Amino acid sequence: MKIYTKQSVKAYSTHHFxxxxxxxxxxxxxxxxxxxxxxxRKETLVCVHGVTRNAHDFDxxxxxxxxxYRVVCPDVVGRGESDHLPEHQGxxxxxxNADMNALLARLNETEVDWLGSSMGGVIGMVLASVAQSPIRxxxxxxxxxxxxxxxxxxxxxxxxxSGDFETIEDAEIYLREIxxxxxxxxxxxxxxxVHYSTRRTxxxxxxxxxxxxxxxxxxxxxxxxxxxxxDTWEKITCPVLILRGKNSSFFSEETAHKMLTCGPEATxxxxxxxxxxxxxxxxEQVAVIRNWLAEN
Numbered sequence: 438m439k440i441y442t443k444q445s446v447k448a449y450s451t452h453h454f455x456x457x458x459x460x461x462x463x464x465x466x467x468x469x470x471x472x473x474x475x476x477x478r479k480e481t482l483v484c485v486h487g488v489t490r491n492a493h494d495f496d497x498x499x500x501x502x503x504x505x506y507r508v509v510c511p512d513v514v515g516r517g518e519s520d521h522l523p524e525h526q527g528x529x530x531x532x533x534n535a536d537m538n539a540l541l542a543r544l545n546e547t548e549v550d551w552l553g554s555s556m557g558g559v560i561g562m563v564l565a566s567v568a569q570s571p572i573r574x575x576x577x578x579x580x581x582x583x584x585x586x587x588x589x590x591x592x593x594x595x596x597x598x599s600g601d602f603e604t605i606e607d608a609e610i611y612l613r614e615i616x617x618x619x620x621x622x623x624x625x626x627x628x629x630x631v632h633y634s635t636r637r638t639x640x641x642x643x644x645x646x647x648x649x650x651x652x653x654x655x656x657x658x659x660x661x662x663x664x665x666x667x668d669t670w671e672k673i674t675c676p677v678l679i680l681r682g683k684n685s686s687f688f689s690e691e692t693a694h695k696m697l698t699c700g701p702e703a704t705x706x707x708x709x710x711x712x713x714x715x716x717x718x719x720x721e722q723v724a725v726i727r728n729w730l731a732e733n
Contacts, residue, residue, distance in 0.1 A: 449468045449469060449470045449499065450468070450469050450472060451466065451468060451469075451518075452466070452467055452468075452469060453465060453467065454539055454540060454543045455539070456514060456532070456535065456536040456539050457535070457539075458522065458527050458532050458535070459527065460522055460524055460527055463514055463519070463520040464519060465511060465512065465513075465520070465536050465539070465540065466492070466511070466512045466517060466518035466519045467492060467509055467510060467511035467512065467540065468492045468493070468499070468511075469507065469508070469509050469510075470499040470500065470503035470507070470509075470510070471499075471502070471503025471504065471505075471507050471508055472507060473507055479506055479507045480506050480507070480549075480550060481506065481507045481508075481544055481548075481550070482502065482508050482509070482550045482551075482552060482730075483509045483510075483511075483537075483540070483544075483550070483551050483552070484498065484499065484508060484509070484510045484552045484554075484557070485510075485511060485513065485537065485551070485552070485553045485554070485557025485560055486510075486512075486513065486555075486556070486557050487554045487555035487556050487557060487714060488555060488556040488592065488651070488655065489516075489592075489596055489615075489647060490554070490634075491512050491516045491517030491633060491634065491646060491647075492510035492511055492512045492517055492518075493510075493517070493634075494554065494630075494716070495510045495552075495717065496629070497716075497717065497718045497719075497723075498552075498717040498718070498722075498723055498726075501720075501723050501727075506550075509544060511536075511537070511540055513533055513536070513556070513557075514528070514532065514533070514536055515528055515647060515648040515650070515651045516647050516648075516651070517633075517646050517647075518646070521648040521650070522650070524650075525648075525650035525651070525653040525654045526657075527654075528648075528650065528654035528655070529654060529658065530559065530560065530563065533556075533560050534560055534563055537560055537564060541571055546571065547571060548571050548572075549571055549572060549573065550573055550574045550575075550576070550730060551564070551565065551574070551575050551576065552576040552578065552726065553575075553576070553577055553578060553580070554578040554579065554580075555578065555579060555687070555713070555714055556580075557578070558577035558578055559580060559666070561575050561577060562577065562580075562582070562666060562669055562670065562673065563669060565673045565675055565677075566669045566670075566672035566673050567672075572675055573675055574675055574676050574678075574730060574733055575673065575677045575678070575701075576678040576726060577677065577678070577679055577680070578680045578714055578715060579682055579685050579687060579688045579714035579715060580687070580688055580714075581666075581670075581679070581688050581689075581696055582665065582666035582667045582669060582670040582692070583663060583664070583665060583666070583667065583689075583692045583695075584663060584664035584666075584687070585664075585689075586659065586660070586661070586664075588686065589664070590659060591686070593652070593655055593659055595615055596652035596655050596656075597647070597648075597649035597650065597651055597653060597655070598649070598652060599611060599645055600644075601640075601642040601643065602635070602642060602643040602644070604643070605631060605635065605643055608631050608634070608635050608643045608645070609627055609628065609631045612627065612631055612634060613627060616630075617712070618682065618684060618685065618686065618711070618712025618713045618714070619712070619713075619716050620682065620708070620710060620712065620716060621711070621716060621718055621719045621722075622716060622718065623718075626716070633646075667699075670696065670699070670700040670701075671699060671700045673701040674701055675701060676702050676703070676704075676733045677696075677700075677701050677702070677703040677704070678703070678704050678706065678726065678729045678733075679696055679697075679703055679704065679705045679706070680706055680708070680715055680722075680725070680726075681693045681705065681706070681707045681708070681715075682707070682713055683707045683708060683710070684710070684711060684712040685711075685712050685713040685714070686712060686713055687712075687713035687714075688713060690707075693707070704729060706725050706729075708721075708722060
């Protein structure tokens with residue numbers, strides 16, 4: 438197993454910034470790969486994870502892109518090394534969008550590229566749809582403007598309810614079960630995931646690096662209807678790359694192909710033998726994004 442550390446050949450650095458919500462300030466942690474040397478110019482690519490995940494999901498991708506890009510990977514509040522909020526009602530897209538806007542301001546760039554997996558793709562679509570958006574090119578990973586209530590309910594059944602694990606092996610079994618659609622994932626990938634997704638408690642057990650209250654907020658937000666973001670999609674003007682796992686239970690083929698008939702100029706790439714979501718952990722998936730960025 439390869440664990441990425443500050444001593445790696447292509448090292449990342451860790452940072453944080455302060456986000457502001459109704460409860461006060463909170464610290465949001467992020468990783469930065471490929472920091473430009475003095476007088477060097479690199480384009481900035483912001484990578485934002487899914488609802489239950491964290492910044493280290495992009496380690497393989499970032500290591501393979503940071504020769505050309507400054508790759509920035511935040512832990513959305515309540516996940517990874519970022520702070521937990523005092524009230525679960527604070528975990529909503531209003532807060533996530535505000536925090537990511539604060540991150541963009543911190544990066545001091547007039548334009549960035551955005552890669553968002555699932556929840557990160559929703560945030561990206563919203564930010565790309567507003568006037569004077571700094572997002573120049575948008576990549577959305579296994580998410581679209583139409584999200585079924587059934588798909589959200591399936592996530593709501595488990596998010597924030599894992600409790601503590603007796604052993605790290607128990608945690609890995611759990612992650613393999615709830616992320617069974619992820620791909621590609623080798624045994625080493627699963628071990629790397631569990632390493633960065635858990636922390637040891639004072640009692641010696643293991644706990645996921647996610648505030649359980651994220652699950653309460655997620656369930657509160659599920660309505661009686663499907664999520665409809667087609668108006669948002671229509672307002673996006675930058676080029677978009679849509680990634681989809683062919684076996685995805687979350688992002689339908691019908692929705693993916695409908696996205697090509699309206700809204701921004703978009704390209705759709707589907708990956709075989711993958712569900713929700715493509716993990717960007719092999720050369721094929723990374724190359725699709727790298728080539729698209731080079732051509733657009």
